[in-house]
Amino acid sequence: MGRNPAVLHLFGVSLLYSLSCKQNECDRCKGRDSLGSQCVTHYPQWLSGRVVGGEEACPHCWPWQAGLQFLGDHQCGGVVVSPTWILTAAHCIQTNRPLHWTVIVGDHDRTLKERVKTIVVHPDFDTLSYDSDIALIRLDVPLEYNTVVRPICLPNSTQLLSSSILCTMTGWGSTQEGIRLQQTQVPILGSEVCEKNYYFNHPGGITARMLCAEIPLFVCFQGDSGGPLVCRNEKEPFILYGIISWGVGCARPKKPGVYTRVRVFLDWIKSTIRGKYLLSSKQCVS
Numbered sequence: 001m002g003r004n005p006a007v008l009h010l011f012g013v014s015l016l017y018s019l020s021c022k023q024n025e026c027d028r029c030k031g032r033d034s035l036g037s038q039c040v041t042h043y044p045q046w047l048s049g050r051v052v053g054g055e056e057a058c059p060h061c062w063p064w065q066a067g068l069q070f071l072g073d074h075q076c077g078g079v080v081v082s083p084t085w086i087l088t089a090a091h092c093i094q095t096n097r098p099l100h101w102t103v104i105v106g107d108h109d110r111t112l113k114e115r116v117k118t119i120v121v122h123p124d125f126d127t128l129s130y131d132s133d134i135a136l137i138r139l140d141v142p143l144e145y146n147t148v149v150r151p152i153c154l155p156n157s158t159q160l161l162s163s164s165i166l167c168t169m170t171g172w173g174s175t176q177e178g179i180r181l182q183q184t185q186v187p188i189l190g191s192e193v194c195e196k197n198y199y200f201n202h203p204g205g206i207t208a209r210m211l212c213a214e215i216p217l218f219v220c221f222q223g224d225s226g227g228p229l230v231c232r233n234e235k236e237p238f239i240l241y242g243i244i245s246w247g248v249g250c251a252r253p254k255k256p257g258v259y260t261r262v263r264v265f266l267d268w269i270k271s272t273i274r275g276k277y278l279l280s281s282k283q284c285v286s
Contacts, residue, residue, distance in 0.1 A: 077227025088226035171224035
């Protein structure tokens with residue numbers, strides 16, 4: 001697929017605001033409270049955010065996290081949404097030949113690998129504007145859910161995201177060590193403000209199929225596109241609201257990241273997967 005040279009993907013955004021897990025919360029991260037339902041309900045609560053140089057995430061706190069490898073090299077992130085399907089960004093897919101791809105799931109340091117059977121890129125994906133930047137990857141063998149492999153909950157079609165809510169993005173990137181999952185908290189930014197103040201020159205602007213989140217401090221590294229932007233209220237489960245898509249600039253704190261708005265694509269996701277195994281927030285609330 002083509003690339004827009006004016007766009008620096010979040011395929012290139014460092015995760016520097018890291019969250020630190022307390023031990024009792026990490027115990028829950030390892031699944032002690034999550035096995036009653038397929039979808040995680042108690043994964044880590046908001047903890048103190050501090051600026052660090054790519055400190056790793058709480059191990060296995062994000063069991064829906066997946067990684068995409070192209071010819072053996074880390075390419076992008078992804079998200080487990082069913083036993084056989086991974087959600088990612090369309091621009092990550094350099095070729096839709098399954099044999100070239102491997103999916104990493106259920107591990108903190110990217111050692112568990114799954115073969116790919118089918119790749120489905122959204123038919124409306126625009127390589128210039130990155131509109132409809134979403135794709136589904138079907139695994140050759142269904143995943144077995146356990147304490148470190150779980151699907152993320154999807155939003156309801158009417159579920160709106162407040163601009164005041166804090167969300168989390170995760171990814172491995174290519175930090176110096178490059179093998180430990182990273183995490184960072186980001187505040188949601190209104191689309192109109194995002195376009196008017198930052199991306200007024202972007203082809204097509206910020207469409208209804210995109211959402212923005214501020215990144216307080218970052219540097220460049222590859223590997224985050226296609227990964228999850230998950231959000232939750234205090235008493236609710238984490239829900240997948242965004243897929244990491246693109247951002248302009250590098251090491252410029254005032255430039256927000258842009259994400260694919262998952263809620264808009266629910267019908268396409270369900271029709272592609274045929275709806276089986278998908279979980280909404282109503283099925284996840286404990």
